Amino acid sequence: MRLRYLVFWLPILATSFLLSAQTTLRQAADQRRLLIGSAAQAGEYGGLNLLTDTQYATTLASHFNMLEGENAMKWGPIHPSATSYNFTGADRLAAFAREQKMKLRGHTLLWHQSNPTWLTDQAKTATPQAMAATLKGHIDTLVGRYKGQIFAWDVVNEAVSDSATANGTLLRDSPWNNQPGIGLTGTAYIEQAFRWAHEADPDALLFYNDYNIEAPGGKFSAVLNMVRGLVARGVPIHGVGFQMHLTTSGYPNSAGLRENFQAIAALGLQIHITEMDVRLPVTNGVATEANLAIQAATYSRIVTICLQTPACTALQTWGFTDKYSWVPGFFTGFGAALPFDASYQPKPAVPAMLNTFQTIAPTLAANAIVNAASFKGGAVAPGELVTIFGANYGPATIVGAALDANGLVSSNLVGTRVLFDGVPAPLIYSLAGQVSAVVPYEVAGRQQTSVQYEFNGVQSAAVSMNVASTAPAIFAADSTGSGPGLILTPGYLVISDANPAPAGSVVIVLATGAGGVVGGARSGGIAQGIGQQTAAITATIGGWDADIAYAGPAPGLVNGVLQVNLTVPKGLIPGVYPVVLTVGGARTQDGISIAVR
Numbered sequence: 001m002r003l004r005y006l007v008f009w010l011p012i013l014a015t016s017f018l019l020s021a022q023t024t025l026r027q028a029a030d031q032r033r034l035l036i037g038s039a040a041q042a043g044e045y046g047g048l049n050l051l052t053d054t055q056y057a058t059t060l061a062s063h064f065n066m067l068e069g070e071n072a073m074k075w076g077p078i079h080p081s082a083t084s085y086n087f088t089g090a091d092r093l094a095a096f097a098r099e100q101k102m103k104l105r106g107h108t109l110l111w112h113q114s115n116p117t118w119l120t121d122q123a124k125t126a127t128p129q130a131m132a133a134t135l136k137g138h139i140d141t142l143v144g145r146y147k148g149q150i151f152a153w154d155v156v157n158e159a160v161s162d163s164a165t166a167n168g169t170l171l172r173d174s175p176w177n178n179q180p181g182i183g184l185t186g187t188a189y190i191e192q193a194f195r196w197a198h199e200a201d202p203d204a205l206l207f208y209n210d211y212n213i214e215a216p217g218g219k220f221s222a223v224l225n226m227v228r229g230l231v232a233r234g235v236p237i238h239g240v241g242f243q244m245h246l247t248t249s250g251y252p253n254s255a256g257l258r259e260n261f262q263a264i265a266a267l268g269l270q271i272h273i274t275e276m277d278v279r280l281p282v283t284n285g286v287a288t289e290a291n292l293a294i295q296a297a298t299y300s301r302i303v304t305i306c307l308q309t310p311a312c313t314a315l316q317t318w319g320f321t322d323k324y325s326w327v328p329g330f331f332t333g334f335g336a337a338l339p340f341d342a343s344y345q346p347k348p349a350v351p352a353m354l355n356t357f358q359t360i361a362p363t364l365a366a367n368a369i370v371n372a373a374s375f376k377g378g379a380v381a382p383g384e385l386v387t388i389f390g391a392n393y394g395p396a397t398i399v400g401a402a403l404d405a406n407g408l409v410s411s412n413l414v415g416t417r418v419l420f421d422g423v424p425a426p427l428i429y430s431l432a433g434q435v436s437a438v439v440p441y442e443v444a445g446r447q448q449t450s451v452q453y454e455f456n457g458v459q460s461a462a463v464s465m466n467v468a469s470t471a472p473a474i475f476a477a478d479s480t481g482s483g484p485g486l487i488l489t490p491g492y493l494v495i496s497d498a499n500p501a502p503a504g505s506v507v508i509v510l511a512t513g514a515g516g517v518v519g520g521a522r523s524g525g526i527a528q529g530i531g532q533q534t535a536a537i538t539a540t541i542g543g544w545d546a547d548i549a550y551a552g553p554a555p556g557l558v559n560g561v562l563q564v565n566l567t568v569p570k571g572l573i574p575g576v577y578p579v580v581l582t583v584g585g586a587r588t589q590d591g592i593s594i595a596v597r
């Protein structure tokens with residue numbers, strides 16, 4: 001969900017968000033609005049609770065904002081007998097995530113591996129009905145227990161065969177499929193698992209997760225076809241997890257990975273990179289410097305592609321320290337696959353990723369620039385307060401407007417700038433992914449303006465916007481763009497259902513996009529007194545003309561906020577009525593109302 005802030009009246013002192021030498025992956029990813037995660041071990045095997053190991057815990061919490069159990073939530077550890085669950089490891093992870101304000105991913109509800117013997121035995125003789133009940137019971141129990149804590153689940157892991165092709169989704173054998181599984185054929189058993197997970201937590205994001213789908217080819221095509229079918233049938237699936245277990249071979253090539261990401265994004269799904277590691281040939285656990293450099297370049301290349309793909313919302317490594325990694329046990333002769341070494345020291349991959357986070361241009365879409373009052377797009381007008389969504393590089397927490405040495409609303413907030421034809425715009429607030437600015441009056445008279453977003457000196461590509469003389473909209477009281485307007489009594493109380501305006505009384509409507517002011521207005525200036533808009537302004541309430549006593553700058557607020565004092569028509573009976581301003585022939589948005597008594 002997009003946050004919608006309206007804080008133009010708050011000059012908040014800016015604190016510095018400039019990155020220091022001690023920047024962690026987490027801080028850098030927070031500024032990119034990207035989740036950066038790691039698989040973690042919580043003592044699910046052998047009772048060793050790594051989360052109580054200070055070096056393990058502090059490295060994990062300082063460099064990552066997301067975590068996932070490497071094994072703790074798999075069937076074997078968490079459901080050790082038909083009638084019992086062991087939540088010890090999973091609960092430790094959940095508690096750690098809560099304490100360290102990290103997002104928690106769940107892995108996994110349905111897989112052909114890590115299944116307990118009681119389950120694989122049961123699958124040999126049980127009826128499909130009994131298997132279905134077992135699976136549903138497990139999904140209900142896990143998803144239900146961590147409802148509101150696990151924001152995303154790998155519902156189904158690795159269900160597609162390595163030899164699948166575009167022509168047919170070849171599914172693997174598993175206790176849940178075809179033996180006779182839960183009694184559903186084809187992808188129907190997968191679909192059922194997603195539906196059960198969704199019922200158990202309607203707010204959780206549900207993922208299909210797999211490996212060797214990073215490059216175009218048969219397996220990816222099969223996964224894409226399956227997922228496309230699920231989406232078409234309205235199955236609650238929200239994303240695809242790309243495991244990304246890599247070597248230094250150059251797999252996947254960048255173009256192919258981008259192509260696959262685009263294909264998933266085109267279905268309206270998110271992408272999580274879920275299990276990244278880059279294994280290296282090792283001698284006595286030691287990799288060559290040359291290979292460590294290739295590894296660093298590989299991590300940074302994948303971060304780049306993720307940052308440049310708006311649908312790619314999380315990047316997770318499969319563990320973070322070479323001290324604890326599945327690689328040496330599973331790939332003979334390989335190791336050293338993770339960003340930190342066995343002593344928790346950053347390997348070259350860490351500065352490489354940090355550098356990528358700090359240098360890749362933020363993405364900015366043309367439809368991302370909208371009126372700050374209505375959140376509607378279209379042409380921009382001089383002095384209009386606009387909100388820009390999606391620029392994925394900025395301060396991790398919101399920073400509000402500040403005045404500069406000249407008493408003007410500053411056009412540089414902790415390294416954020418928004419340029420209109422190179423002119424920096426006064427900024428209302430800045431947050432990675434959402435920034436609000438005042439369109440400089442300098443765009444007046446132009447047909448188009450070229451907009452660039454900048455953070456810490458890194459600029460987005462320019463987006464061309466049409467310029468209009470006015471583009472009016474009324475602020476909503478709750479900053480959602482519609483509903484009760486930000487309309488005040490002469491005593492500055494917000495009018496609401498609980499505080500309706502008397503018919504015949506004067507009210508103050510706050511709006512923006514009214515264009516120029518007679519005599520000119522300075523970009524970023526605070527309106528000192530009354531003035532007059534260049535454009536003609538009329539108002540209606542409930543379709544009746546409302547007399548305007550004043551329409552111009554709002555004294556004390558930044559130039560670009562329009563204040564209209566109007567009289568609620570006398571004859572109105574109590575009720576909620578639409579409010580519309582017409583400014584230079586352009587109407588404010590539908591859906592703004594005022595309560596009248």
Ligand code: XIL
Pocket residue numbers: 070071157243275326
């Ligand atoms: C691996 C774990 O890392 C090992 O500790 C465990 O013994 C086996 O499973 N794909 C997945 C992960 O989806 O769950 C696997 O994790 C690695 C491959």
